[in-house]
Amino acid sequence: MTQTTPAKARSPRIRLGMVGGGQGAFIGAVHRIAARLDDQYDLVAGCFSSSPEKSAASAAELGVPRAYDDFAQMALREARRRDGIEAVAIVTPNHMHAPVARQFLKRGIHVICDKPLTATLTEAKQLARAAGESDALFVLTHNYTGYPMIRQARAMIAAGDLGEIRLVQVEYAQDWLAEPLEASGNKQASWRTDPAKSGLGGAIGDIGTHAFNLAGFVTGLELDALAADLQSFVPGRQVDDNAHVMLRYQGGARGMLWCSQVASGCENALRLRVYGTKAGIEWSQEDPNYLWVTPLGQPRYRLSRGGAGTGPDAARVTRVPAGHPEGYLEGFANIYAEAARAILARREGAAPDPAITYPGLKEGLEGVAFVDACVRSSRRNGAWVKLAL
């Protein structure tokens, strides 16, 4: 009656660790939900803080069996365990991404790292070299690439549905730093406005990288040059809180990128519009289940996630039918699901499904180079510069 040894049992869950993400953190909790949503991971170890007490307290709250206060020790010990973690999620401030990632990569533990890749371009290049020497996978959580309708847009552009791409308009507007929040002791604000922790970019690093990445992910275009005008509107702020960037892509497409953390009344308004010779697409992160398609000379139509007219690239990252909205967490979870497919293939020695799609080191390097280029251009009064890759 009770069946305990089925024939086609599922693979055991991936043993996951986490560095960062202790009490008070935002993105750590998001990563944990994302890892849990599709039941492919077990979070079994964590270095949630460099304080032993805090790390242990977080582990206890989360029901995580193994807590560490030193990420290098964690990498070492977990690598030695028979049941040690197979992958680690890095959710620290930016300046810690590289040192943490390198410890796990060199022990063959897959890395799922929050964006941007690193705080500086030098670190990014060093990390890329380290990753190249490791067998482990490297996944960067540019989570907005996980949205099904973004996958749909990418597939349509790759298929030529928009014709030749002419224009990219991408923007990411928030308002949570419209006032000097860092002066009030807010942790999220403090490290993000501290160049030693966030890197030289403020808004351009924190959210501009998402916008730049998303435009490239959807269009497949490579940047030729950019001209940037960065501002720090809030007095005393050490990094930009608003950025205006003009873009020239290889092949002739042009674009504009705006990101802001001082746009009063904007929440998390990431929006992408792309126009080609045949059609355009329009998408907003705050309304992510829909993709507008705007053909030249025909009525505009709305593709609905899970609905008529959407293709396999969207379907493979879709859980529920059209009209049942998916959101931010589902999109984030799609990065974890894609990573799980790659990790399980690696575990089984199988070739990964070529459809698996996630951002990695290339995108991470480009993102940090983008921030670097924006800062350089702005310091040169908006001169056109190229990515220093």
Place this chain on the structure above:
Amino acid sequence: MTQTTPAKARSPRIRLGMVGGGQGAFIGAVHRIAARLDDQYDLVAGCFSSSPEKSAASAAELGVPRAYDDFAQMALREARRRDGIEAVAIVTPNHMHAPVARQFLKRGIHVICDKPLTATLTEAKQLARAAGESDALFVLTHNYTGYPMIRQARAMIAAGDLGEIRLVQVEYAQDWLAEPLEASGNKQASWRTDPAKSGLGGAIGDIGTHAFNLAGFVTGLELDALAADLQSFVPGRQVDDNAHVMLRYQGGARGMLWCSQVASGCENALRLRVYGTKAGIEWSQEDPNYLWVTPLGQPRYRLSRGGAGTGPDAARVTRVPAGHPEGYLEGFANIYAEAARAILARREGAAPDPAITYPGLKEGLEGVAFVDACVRSSRRNGAWVKLAL
């Protein structure tokens, strides 16, 4: 270094079973994700099918250790195990809700049951008595009550922000049964259009109950009488696929309810509007993160989940900040999270937090009585009838 016995350890996860939800099912998978999202449940047993092979295969795919092919046996055996399930999710067709639930209730196992409560009003009343004789909790997944902005609307109305309620406009439009899908062998369509399995209501039972429940949940109004006009547009269909209902609430408010499964081009368009003497609210399930408030004589404004102007009732079922959309699965998971809070309090012998809110037997009875009344009214050519509670 490794901390394995922390002071304030979290409660162990609730051991959950499932009846129904095997391969090919839709709502079973939704319940599993909902149970997993907040990490409060472990799915450890299932009767996914009455076929041993199918049940076992589903268990294997899902990584569920104990599979059954007989729900009564499952209830019996699990109740005897020291590590047996504490709660069961029932995700079968409607006519099986009552017999399954009664087996678990009588063994003291909490029940989380899909809606509508039962296929018939007689069954519903029997189940209500059975539940009354059990110590176990009974949770009905009218999942749309889990949306944060629905909680916000409810709180505002309870606080008098809308004044005296005059009008309720609620509608739920789909199109997936616009053609005779049941004739093509589609399982979801077949049982839903078979009165022996779904009950006498078609659309009115499947989705009309959601609409009716949502209106009551948000306004707190009790129905006085209704007049219904049910239709079966698709030739040969045995149950209604469209329903028009006029509502009179106790205290003088009036309303209209429309539900349809033949509204071409509609996906899952549940929409609620309530107008009082001071203000109105408008909400759409397909855009669930926003609640419009429409005060008399002032500009209308938009409350954003997690944003300014929202209160504690919404906040307690919110996971991510404003601008990071939550969706259907998160709303569904909120029912599971509320149930978990109640179950854990019960486990620990504590009084439950009075803020815990989930639909239960009362709402289930009202829903089945609503379907019964609509069918009675329609058969009497739209005469006003009362709920036969």
Place this chain on the structure above:
Amino acid sequence: MTQTTPAKARSPRIRLGMVGGGQGAFIGAVHRIAARLDDQYDLVAGCFSSSPEKSAASAAELGVPRAYDDFAQMALREARRRDGIEAVAIVTPNHMHAPVARQFLKRGIHVICDKPLTATLTEAKQLARAAGESDALFVLTHNYTGYPMIRQARAMIAAGDLGEIRLVQVEYAQDWLAEPLEASGNKQASWRTDPAKSGLGGAIGDIGTHAFNLAGFVTGLELDALAADLQSFVPGRQVDDNAHVMLRYQGGARGMLWCSQVASGCENALRLRVYGTKAGIEWSQEDPNYLWVTPLGQPRYRLSRGGAGTGPDAARVTRVPAGHPEGYLEGFANIYAEAARAILARREGAAPDPAITYPGLKEGLEGVAFVDACVRSSRRNGAWVKLAL
């Protein structure tokens, strides 16, 4: 150099009179703008008030050369003038429509009358007979039928693009009578809530007739029966201020109609949705330049006034290109433009263009019969009744 006698000179403008519409009126000014927009009318006479001083003052303000204080005298004298008016616009309260119209009809002067046709069904039938005995044209300003995208929807349905019509959802929500405005001396509110002037219907007569007319205009369906639940929410009000109506059309389509003047926060929210076996359409008067088309099994698309995919029925009432919004006045003016085409054909003894489309006596009679039926049904507790035509 100066060319004063061109070959193909335009027809002289239609000489127009007006009854009602003096100082403080709303709809009179709308009619005047509508008549002016396309340069087809000259307003040359008016009985703006039964007070000689007030009528003269209005005429002076408006630059209208001939002012009257007695509409029967006006009809008589204008009919005798060689340059007398060819058409009259009637913009009085409802109870005056019939007596005024009959005076002008019997003198062969075309009538452009505001809706509803009359205050009572008896008057409506008498007026219909009077009109039948006159050579003059009778135009009823159900102005919402003048919107280009309404014409587009009508043409699509007539062409079978929606398949067989199953469902009509029409609503018209306002809030301007949410409080007892008539008690404050507001003229618009006073006559509209006085059965002696407005007829037995309140909201159902003032705006419900628009909603009912629009649904019939677009779908071409004829009503079989209706069941109505009328309310007067504001204490002391003598007429309904909210109405819920279930509709059964000949041929099997069903519908719901909601109209309200107490829906807090609603401005002029006339909205029509129609669903057939192949597709649906959705339109909102507050966003009138767009028509959503929702095909079964295909993505929904948006037709834009003047844009791709729209046909000749919309084009002939369109002035400016897509993206340049037209509004309420343009839609209203389209009724005047259609009337002008008919009047000019009559003047020239030519057969009118068969494409000319405007509401007339048939629609007026149906509207008053609709109000009558709603009142009868509601008094019989929502029994199904037929129009008493």
Place this chain on the structure above:
Amino acid sequence: MTQTTPAKARSPRIRLGMVGGGQGAFIGAVHRIAARLDDQYDLVAGCFSSSPEKSAASAAELGVPRAYDDFAQMALREARRRDGIEAVAIVTPNHMHAPVARQFLKRGIHVICDKPLTATLTEAKQLARAAGESDALFVLTHNYTGYPMIRQARAMIAAGDLGEIRLVQVEYAQDWLAEPLEASGNKQASWRTDPAKSGLGGAIGDIGTHAFNLAGFVTGLELDALAADLQSFVPGRQVDDNAHVMLRYQGGARGMLWCSQVASGCENALRLRVYGTKAGIEWSQEDPNYLWVTPLGQPRYRLSRGGAGTGPDAARVTRVPAGHPEGYLEGFANIYAEAARAILARREGAAPDPAITYPGLKEGLEGVAFVDACVRSSRRNGAWVKLAL
């Protein structure tokens, strides 16, 4: 009974002439409707074409009594008539604005001129001087400044409701030149892409000037410098069809401007967003009756034209109540209405109402200087440049 000499008669209509706007033209018809809407003008003379036959034929069709084929003759003769025109509307291609306007200005005839002011900056400055020497008024139809909600936004910013302005995002996207329409003989496309007629700017002159003007009108900000990247995507096109511009305003605000005539699927998508330290505003020309206000730390709300929360600046250019949409023609007509108020004051020798607001020479000069600066900057690879005023 008939009252023909009232005490407070309205002023006689302003006698208006028109240059340009013959058969096949677009904007001429718009100006005529705009002039007619509020009944303040009589169009009595026109030089609709330099061909006598064509000019006469247009006049005949329009019912305009006096037709000319030479604008200088028209100015001369009309100036000599006792009943000659008081104002002239100039609706020719850009390169003719200056020579035509100068003829009428020097005869003391008020000028209402389409935008941009002229094709070149040199012409613009000469015209400004000529206007300075004339007593006549000069009105430039930057018609989008006539929208009531634009007036509302301007008033709110002037009152400090947004705090200190930080950011301006303005865009104007069309697609009608996405293909080489000028090669097909389309008149509108031909002159707009011919530098001899349109000036050096293509899209930046035709619609970029509207966007730039609107931003300045609403914010009151003066430009410090700009950096532009102009493109001609369509092969063979002699002027830009897309422009990206970064803006620096005096006082520290920054902005971006995008205009395009090749954005596939965009109709007339002029959109303005302004963010200050306290709040933002968002407005779209294609949905012009609403203005979003986005306060920092409070829910965003929607102001509705004619509705609660709007002030006198919007009210004075509003004709119908909230919920009755006004559109492009009404906005355009507001420029004519403002001009009429100024002209009538001048006719009567009265001081004009200080609330009268319309764009004139200053705005025209700035617009042409803006185009000139964009072209200069783009030729210098996006260097920051100032307006050459």
